[in-house]
Each structure stands twice: as C-alpha cells, then as structure tokens.
Amino acid sequence: xxxxxxxxxxxxxxxxxxxxxxxxxxxxxxxxxxxxxxxxxxxxxxxxxxxxxxxxxxxxxxxxxxxxxxxxxxxxxxxxxxxxxxxxxxxxxxxxxxxxxxxxxxxxxxxxxxxxxxxxxxxxxxxxxxxxxxxxxxxxxxxxxxxxxxxxxxxxxxxxxxxxxxxxxxxxxxxxxxxxxxxxxxxxxxxxxxxxxxxxxxxxxxxxxxxxxxxxxxxxxxxxxxxxxxxxxxxxxxxxxxxxxxxxxxxxxxxxxxxxxxxxxxxxxxxxxxxxxxxxxxxxxxx
Amino acid sequence: xxxxxxxxxxxxxxxxxxxxxxxxxxxxxxxxxxxxxxxxxxxxxxxxxxxxxxxxxxxxxxxxxxxxxxxxxxxxxxxxxxxxxxxxxxxxxxxxxxxxxxxxxxxxxxxxxxxxxxxxxxxxxxxxxxxxxxxxxxxxxxxxxxxxxxxxxxxxxxxxxxxxxxxxxxxxxxxxxxxxxxxxxxxxxxxxxxxxxxxxxxxxxxxxxxxxxxxxxxxxxxxxxxxxxxxxxxxxxxxxxxxxxxxxxxxxxxxxx
Ligand SMILES: Nc1ncnc2c1ncn2[C@@H]1O[C@H](COP(=O)(O)OP(=O)(O)O)[C@@H](O)[C@H]1O
Ligand SMILES: [Mg+2]
Numbered sequence: 001x002x003x004x005x006x007x008x009x010x011x012x013x014x015x016x017x018x019x020x021x022x023x024x025x026x027x028x029x030x031x032x033x034x035x036x037x038x039x040x041x042x043x044x045x046x047x048x049x050x051x052x053x054x055x056x057x058x059x060x061x062x063x064x065x066x067x068x069x070x071x072x073x074x075x076x077x078x079x080x081x082x083x084x085x086x087x088x089x090x091x092x093x094x095x096x097x098x099x100x101x102x103x104x105x106x107x108x109x110x111x112x113x114x115x116x117x118x119x120x121x122x123x124x125x126x127x128x129x130x131x132x133x134x135x136x137x138x139x140x141x142x143x144x145x146x147x148x149x150x151x152x153x154x155x156x157x158x159x160x161x162x163x164x165x166x167x168x169x170x171x172x173x174x175x176x177x178x179x180x181x182x183x184x185x186x187x188x189x190x191x192x193x194x195x196x197x198x199x200x201x202x203x204x205x206x207x208x209x210x211x212x213x214x215x216x217x218x219x220x221x222x223x224x225x226x227x228x229x230x231x232x233x234x235x236x237x238x239x240x241x242x243x244x245x246x247x248x249x250x251x252x253x254x255x256x257x258x259x260x261x262x263x264x265x266x267x268x269x270x271x272x273x274x275x276x277x278x279x280x281x282x283x284x285x286x287x
Numbered sequence: 288x289x290x291x292x293x294x295x296x297x298x299x300x301x302x303x304x305x306x307x308x309x310x311x312x313x314x315x316x317x318x319x320x321x322x323x324x325x326x327x328x329x330x331x332x333x334x335x336x337x338x339x340x341x342x343x344x345x346x347x348x349x350x351x352x353x354x355x356x357x358x359x360x361x362x363x364x365x366x367x368x369x370x371x372x373x374x375x376x377x378x379x380x381x382x383x384x385x386x387x388x389x390x391x392x393x394x395x396x397x398x399x400x401x402x403x404x405x406x407x408x409x410x411x412x413x414x415x416x417x418x419x420x421x422x423x424x425x426x427x428x429x430x431x432x433x434x435x436x437x438x439x440x441x442x443x444x445x446x447x448x449x450x451x452x453x454x455x456x457x458x459x460x461x462x463x464x465x466x467x468x469x470x471x472x473x474x475x476x477x478x479x480x481x482x483x484x485x486x487x488x489x490x491x492x493x494x495x496x497x498x499x500x501x502x503x504x505x506x507x508x509x510x511x512x513x514x515x516x517x518x519x520x521x522x523x524x525x526x527x528x529x530x531x532x533x534x535x536x537x538x539x540x541x542x543x544x
Contacts, residue, residue: 156328184372193389286376
C-alpha cells in the first residue's frame with residue numbers, strides 16, 4: 001500500500017491538511033479510574049442489593065408486580081425461616097449435596113481414568129474417538145428421563161445423571177493432557193530402561209494431573225445441575241424436587257427460598273473446590 | 288572395546304520419500320575413554336545416540352556393549368538427552384534417584400546412596416528444592432548425576448552445556464572432568480563447540496551432513512589434567528584449526544549453527 005502511494009505522490013498533488021488554528025490544547029492523558037477502597041466497595045454492593053429488594057417489595061405492594069407469581073421479599077424471608085425451622089431444608093440440602101458429590105467424584109474419576117487409559121494404545125484412542133465425540137454431543141440431560149427409568153427415583157439415578165454430565169468433560173480434558181505429554185520425557189524414562197507401566201505411573205499420570213485438576217471447578221457445577229434436573233423429574237427429597245413441587249402448587253415464596261438455598265450450596269461447593277484446586281496445583285507444580 | 292557400532296545407519300521413512308539421517312557409521316570406544324562427536328546441526332548426532340540408547344531402531348547395523356549385542360535394548364547405557372528433563376513435581380534428590388528407582392532400587396536405599404554425591408558435586412543444600420527454583424547450571428548438574436548414578440558404565444551426553452552461558456559452561460566442563468575421573472565411566476559426548484570437544488576429549492569424531500557420517504577421527508594428544516589456559520597452547524590451536532577446516536569443508540558458507 002504505502003509503496004504504491006509514494007509513487008503516486010510523485011505525479012498527483014495530494015492536498016495537504018490545512019494547518020490547524022494554533023489553539024493551545026491541553027495535553028491528553030491516559031484515562032484513569034481510581035479504585036474504591038474495600039469498605040466503600042462493600043457498602044455500595046450492599047446498597048445495590050438493598051435497593052433491589054426494596055424496589056421489589058414496593059412493586060409487589062403497589063401491585064406493579066403480581067405477588068401471586070412474583071412473590072415478595074417479606075414473604076420469602078418468613079418462608080425461609082419456616083423452611084429451616086419446620087420444613088424439609090436439611091433433608092433437601094443433604095440429599096442434593098450427596099447426589100452432587102457422588103456424581104462429581106464418580107464422573108470425574110471415571111472420565112480421568114478413561115482419558116488416561118487412552119495413552120496405552122494410540123490405535124484404541126483413534127478407534128474410540130468418534131464414540132467420545134458422539135457422547136459429548138448428545139445433550140445428556142435429554143437422557144435424564146431414561147436414566148430415572150433405569151436407576152429408579154432414588155439416589156442412584158441422580159448420581160448417574162451427574163456422573164454422565166461430568167464424565168465427558170473429564171475424559172476429553174484428560175485426553176488432551178495425554179496428548180500433550182512430553183515425548184522427550186517419555187524417552188528419558190525409556191532410556192533408563194522403564195517399563196510402560198512405570199512411564200504411565202511415574203510420568204504420564206503426574207503430567208496429566210494439572211489437566212485433571214483444572215476440570216474440578218467446571219465439574220462441580222455440572223454435577224449439581226445434573227442432580228437438580230434429576231430431582232425435577234422424579235425424586236422424594238432434594239432442593240430440585242422442592243422447587244419443582246412448590247412451583248406446581250404455586251408456593252412461589254418457597255420456590256425462591258429453595259433457589260436461594262440451592263445457590264448458596266452451589267457457591268459453597270464452588271469455593272471449596274477452588275480451594276482444593278489451589279492446594280492441589282501447589283502440590284503438583286511446585287513453582 | 289567397551290562400546291562398538293558396526294555399520295549403523297538410519298533411514299527415516301517420510302511421507303515424501305525416505306531420508307537417510309545416518310549413512311553407515313562405525314565407531315569403537317575403549318573402556319574409560321572420553322570421546323566426542325562434533326558436527327553441524329542435523330548431521331545425526333542425536334539420532335546416533337538414540338540408536339545406542341535403544342530408542343531408535345537402526346536401519347542396518349549393530350550396537351555392541353562389551354561384545355554383547357544390545358541393539359534395540361533400553362536401559363543399558365546412561366543417556367542425557369538434549370533437554371535436562373527434570374520432573375517439576377519431584378525434588379532434586381528424587382529427580383536424581385529416578386534412574387535407580389526405575390532399575391528397581393528401593394526408594395530409601397537409592398536416596399541414601401545419592402545424598403553424598405549431591406553433596407560432593409555441588410548440589411548440597413538443594414536436595415529438597417524443586418527444579419523450577421534452580422539455575423541452568425544446577426539443573427544440568429542434577430540431570431548429569433541422574434545419568435551417572437544408574438548401573439551402566441557408558442554414558443551418552445547430548446550437548447549438555449549447549450544452553451549455558453560461557454562462564455557457567457567453562458565451570459561445568461571442569462566439573463564434568465572431575466566426575467569422569469571419579470566415576471571412571473566411558474563417556475560419549477556430543478557438542479558442536481570445537482573448543483569444548485578438544486578440551487574434554489581423548490578422541491574426536493568429526494561428522495558431516497547429507498548423509499550424516501563420520502569424516503575423520505582425531506586423537507587429542509594433550510596430557511591431563513588440562514588447565515583452562517590450555518586453549519592458548521599451540522597444540523590446541525592447531526587441532527582447532529584442523530577441526531574448523533573439516534567442518535567448513537562440509538558446509539561451505541552455510542549456517543554452521
Ligand atoms: N523421527 C524423525 N523422523 C524424521 N526425520 C528425523 C527424525 N529425527 C531426526 N530426523 C532427521 O534426521 C536428521 C538428523 O537429526 P539429529 O540426529 O537430531 O541431528 P543433530 O542432533 O546432529 O542435530 C535431521 O535431518 C532430522 O531432521
Ligand atoms: Mg541433536
């Protein structure tokens with residue numbers, strides 16, 4: 001481009017931009033936003049929350065929002081107390097929690113094991129590839145009714161749904177780790193006379209650990225989704241079941257309460273898994 | 288002979304045809320000697336080492352250790368690859384004992400055996416550090432000790448000091464000669480640094496490319512121990528001149544990296 005335009009300049013007179021009127025300009029500086037202090041930040045966040053709740057309450061009382069469908073903060077607050085003092089709160093929480101954790105552990109470890117096992121034979125890895133892709137592209141939640149039919153309405157079916165959701169991610173990520181294993185590292189082991197099993201145990205698994213650890217945070221959320229969806233379809237207890245039944249009987253305040261508890265459970269598990277991840281990463285990388 | 292190569296050649300089958308990385312190479316290494324292979328990049332030095340270490344099947348030829356045919360056998364010679372390849376999740380001590388561990392030593396015994404070596408060879412106090420916290424020279428020391436501490440009399444070192452700065456490199460060369468004197472192993476050393484080859488070796492094999500082959504074998508008549516100042520003696524410079532000519536002959540005006 002530039003080469004062409006210079007040659008054109010020789011023949012065509014390019015109009016020069018007129019000299020700007022000599023107006024003194026303030027030197028332009030980098031835009032800069034001064035960060036709020038932590039107490040100020042927290043205060044502002046709390047203020048936003050309070051105004052949202054207040055707006056909702058006012059809108060409901062003035063019939064701007066129909067409280068029959070939307071419920072209102074005051075009703076939700078009293079329902080929260082009832083849910084914990086007289087309701088099924090603890091049973092629901094422990095049920096959902098157990099399903100999630102079991103599905104998470106089962107799905108993640110089965111997936112990691114399957115992903116790692118693909119290291120043993122590049123032929124089998126290639127043979128299984130289309131099936132893994134296929135299984136990945138099926139919306140697993142669409143299989144949930146089938147899984148409930150097979151495993152019943154108890155714990156097993158929720159664990160199975162959660163495991164199905166988490167396993168695929170786990171397999172694919174671990175297999176990416178397997179393919180990224182340093183060939184030269186393998187050669188070092190073989191040059192020392194190692195067996196395949198030794199290479200696998202002392203090199204391939206540790207090399208893939210960071211990949212496996214990176215799945216945990218994603219999978220805990222997926223497992224919870226799986227468990228709750230399973231409860232929507234058929235269950236005796238659990239937060240998902242409570243949300244579903246409260247919705248069907250128009251107890252909207254209870255829906256909100258269960259959703260709030262579910263969100264808290266989700267956050268708590270996410271924080272716990274993040275902490276675990278940090279510890280594991282430090283234990284593995286040492287950098 | 289400790290180590291013998293008889294007409295070892297390697298041809299790679301590539302999608303676009305075949306590529307002869309090594310034309311038949313024969314080599315005899317007497318016990319306890321320090322020999323070097325020098326040559327430009329791509330002349331098949333690493334390939335030759337892979338064959339000796341059993342990692343690359345040769346297209347023709349045999350590798351013999353103490354007369355025994357070890358072609359394709361792994362774990363018979365110590366091999367330090369071009370990268371140090373320390374495992375980041377193991378401490379320095381546990382990296383150094385890796386070879387012993389793989390060869391079936393119990394963990395406790397192998398550690399007990401390795402500790403004094405770490406002390407004597409400049410890694411004292413670093414046993415429980417992780418490789419990420421070590422300097423390049425320290426990492427090479429750990430990788431070299433790992434190679435030396437396995438039960439084999441022959442070690443192959445593939446450009447171990449290639450990535451180090453000149454000063455560290457000079458110190459590491461003296462350190463290596465110390466180790467060689469203490470352990471009494473047979474060393475085959477790859478480098479493309481002529482000074483390094485002359486300073487360290489009893490014998491130098493000069494290689495050339497296309498196809499990879501040995502074009503000349505030079506005995507280094509310098510007596511040991513060799514002080515650092517030896518590189519200014521006339522014997523040294525004459526050898527160096529000869530090597531430069533040989534290498535240039537192979538790659539006139541090309542990048543001799
Ligand atoms: N696995 C392989 N497949 C195909 N060609 C290879 C392979 N390994 C090495 N080569 C080729 O063989 C030649 C020698 O390589 P190498 O032994 O690494 O040389 P050097 O170590 O002397 O630099 C190079 O041309 C390289 O491209
Ligand atoms: Mg090389």
